[in-house]
Amino acid sequence: MNKPSFDVIFMELAQNLALRSHCTRAQVGCVLTKDTRIISIGYNGPPAGTHNCDDEFGEEGCPRDSKGSCSLALHAEQNAILYASKNGVSVEGSTIYVTLSPCISCARIIYSMKIKKVIFLNSYAAYKGLASDEGVDFLRKFGVEVVAYADLQSS
Numbered sequence: 001m002n003k004p005s006f007d008v009i010f011m012e013l014a015q016n017l018a019l020r021s022h023c024t025r026a027q028v029g030c031v032l033t034k035d036t037r038i039i040s041i042g043y044n045g046p047p048a049g050t051h052n053c054d055d056e057f058g059e060e061g062c063p064r065d066s067k068g069s070c071s072l073a074l075h076a077e078q079n080a081i082l083y084a085s086k087n088g089v090s091v092e093g094s095t096i097y098v099t100l101s102p103c104i105s106c107a108r109i110i111y112s113m114k115i116k117k118v119i120f121l122n123s124y125a126a127y128k129g130l131a132s133d134e135g136v137d138f139l140r141k142f143g144v145e146v147v148a149y150a151d152l153q154s155s
């Protein structure tokens with residue numbers, strides 16, 4: 001029988017986690033793994049105990065930053081990395097599965113934390129209507145492997 005690969009299992013989990021996001025602007029989920037084990041998870045949203053964008057801002061949506069994103073939310077990658085750090089779990093050498101490719105500020109954090117590989121489902125540039133995926137470009141330029149999930153499935 002065909003067993004699901006870890007890539008499929010982790011990306012499906014990331015997609016399910018995205019559904020938990022309370023943000024009205026975007027729902028993004030991610031899973032941080034090492035050696036086929038999960039070391040942390042995250043989805044985008046304001047820090048725990050502060051805001052729930054959907055309850056608080058409803059129809060009008062949460063306050064935007066200069067790029068049109070939620071100005072209150074930590075990104076999924078930031079939540080996953082912060083949780084691991086808070087609990088003394090090293091993320092060095094790990095792989096991150098994320099439903100939207102990292103923005104430039106998450107890319108800087110991913111690089112700094114020595115995460116070695118990023119697998120993303122959807123392109124941030126396509127979602128934002130930007131010319132290039134600056135987060136992906138940054139990571140590749142400095143030696144972090146970045147793979148589109150679609151490319152993974154076809155190989």
Ligand SMILES: [Zn+2]
Nearest residue numbers: 023053062070
């Ligand atoms: Zn929000």
Ligand SMILES: [Zn+2]
Nearest residue numbers: 075102103106
């Ligand atoms: Zn980000």
